[in-house]
Amino acid sequence: MKIRYALVAIAAVAALTFSIQALSGWWPFSKDEAAEPSGELTELVWDDLIPDDFVQPENPFMTMSQEKIDQLMDGSEESEAELARLQEEFNYAPVVDKLDGQRVKFPAYITPLEYNPEKGMKEFLLVPYVGACIHVPPPPANQVVHAQSPRAVEFKSMYDPVWAIGVMKTETVKSDLAESGYRLEVEEVLPYEEPAQQ
Numbered sequence: 001m002k003i004r005y006a007l008v009a010i011a012a013v014a015a016l017t018f019s020i021q022a023l024s025g026w027w028p029f030s031k032d033e034a035a036e037p038s039g040e041l042t043e044l045v046w047d048d049l050i051p052d053d054f055v056q057p058e059n060p061f062m063t064m065s066q067e068k069i070d071q072l073m074d075g076s077e078e079s080e081a082e083l084a085r086l087q088e089e090f091n092y093a094p095v096v097d098k099l100d101g102q103r104v105k106f107p108a109y110i111t112p113l114e115y116n117p118e119k120g121m122k123e124f125l126l127v128p129y130v131g132a133c134i135h136v137p138p139p140p141a142n143q144v145v146h147a148q149s150p151r152a153v154e155f156k157s158m159y160d161p162v163w164a165i166g167v168m169k170t171e172t173v174k175s176d177l178a179e180s181g182y183r184l185e186v187e188e189v190l191p192y193e194e195p196a197q198q
Contacts, residue, residue, distance in 0.1 A: 093140035120152030138178035146173035149186035161192035
């Protein structure tokens with residue numbers, strides 16, 4: 001009888017230990033989750049994604065007369081070619097090559113590419129301000145990060161900032177909403193909290 005109670009007690013302790021480890025995220029439920037992220041984590045701000053010596057050109061339409069703008073919008077082949085040239089010049093946005101392969105953490109807003117409320121999302125854009133790429137011209141490519149996550153990410157609101165954590169790649173990705181100069185291999189997306197004051 002005592003042996004049976006001892007075996008039941010051992011089984012109960014083992015089950016409790018498994019439950020605590022699983023809930024704490026320590027227990028690896030799959031091979032993918034078993035691998036611990038490695039490498040130093042670098043905290044970034046959006047200006048870190050722009051080369052120090054690069055100055056974004058002014059929007060050419062801001063300095064044009066209305067007459068010149070009307071000429072560019074006349075639909076002729078010449079105006080279409082000039083519009084394409086101006087757009088390409090304005091869109092030129094070089095990336096910071098040394099960020100390639102670095103584990104990073106940075107604050108961002110999410111712009112979903114596709115979203116299923118029941119399944120979350122595995123692919124989305126990270127942008128520096130609310131609503132970027134929605135109903136307005138997108139930011140330059142070096143201010144857009146295309147994010148891919150192996151697991152579905154819960155999405156509550158475009159108005160809630162997040163901390164994005166993962167490995168950064170200097171890679172151009174084109175989507176329906178914007179061209180990005182970076183791609184993030186997502187490890188975690190966490191609710192944003194202000195860094196503690198030191």
